[in-house]
Amino acid sequence: MELKVIKTPQEWRAQLTPLEYRVLRESGTEAPFTGEYTDHVQAGSYQCRACGTELFRSEHKFASHCGWPSFYTAAAGERVRVVQDRSLPGPPRTEARCATCDSHLGHVFDGEGYSTPTDQRWCINSVSLHFVPDQA
Numbered sequence: 001m002e003l004k005v006i007k008t009p010q011e012w013r014a015q016l017t018p019l020e021y022r023v024l025r026e027s028g029t030e031a032p033f034t035g036e037y038t039d040h041v042q043a044g045s046y047q048c049r050a051c052g053t054e055l056f057r058s059e060h061k062f063a064s065h066c067g068w069p070s071f072y073t074a075a076a077g078e079r080v081r082v083v084q085d086r087s088l089p090g091p092p093r094t095e096a097r098c099a100t101c102d103s104h105l106g107h108v109f110d111g112e113g114y115s116t117p118t119d120q121r122w123c124i125n126s127v128s129l130h131f132v133p134d135q136a
């Protein structure tokens with residue numbers, strides 16, 4: 001996978017807030033129920049906060065009540081890539097990363113019983129996203 005946006009840690013630190021850097025570039029997780037988009041329902045797109053690529057769409061967002069913005073799929077076009085995350089003991093988790101700049105977004109959980117078209121929960125940090133409303 002060829003990344004289209006490559007910056008040094010120093011460049012990312014200059015561009016991002018400390019929390020954004022911690023989550024996007026060091027695979028951190030924002031505290032649940034603190035993110036600005038957790039219960040956000042406006043129509044529009046969610047871009048990568050680091051590079052501006054459109055990653056998720058409001059029509060795929062659903063109320064999971066898990067404390068983070070949740071989508072049942074990523075936006076079309078393979079803009080989000082998934083990798084195995086073995087940073088915790090136990091079964092590996094599926095991590096979602098921006099395919100353009102390789103920033104950490106969140107994790108993907110399968111088969112939890114949500115009544116969505118995919119029964120997947122793309123559990124994404126608000127701080128990894130930037131919302132852009134659709135034109136009225």
Ligand SMILES: [Zn+2]
Nearest residue numbers: 048051098101
């Ligand atoms: Zn990105």
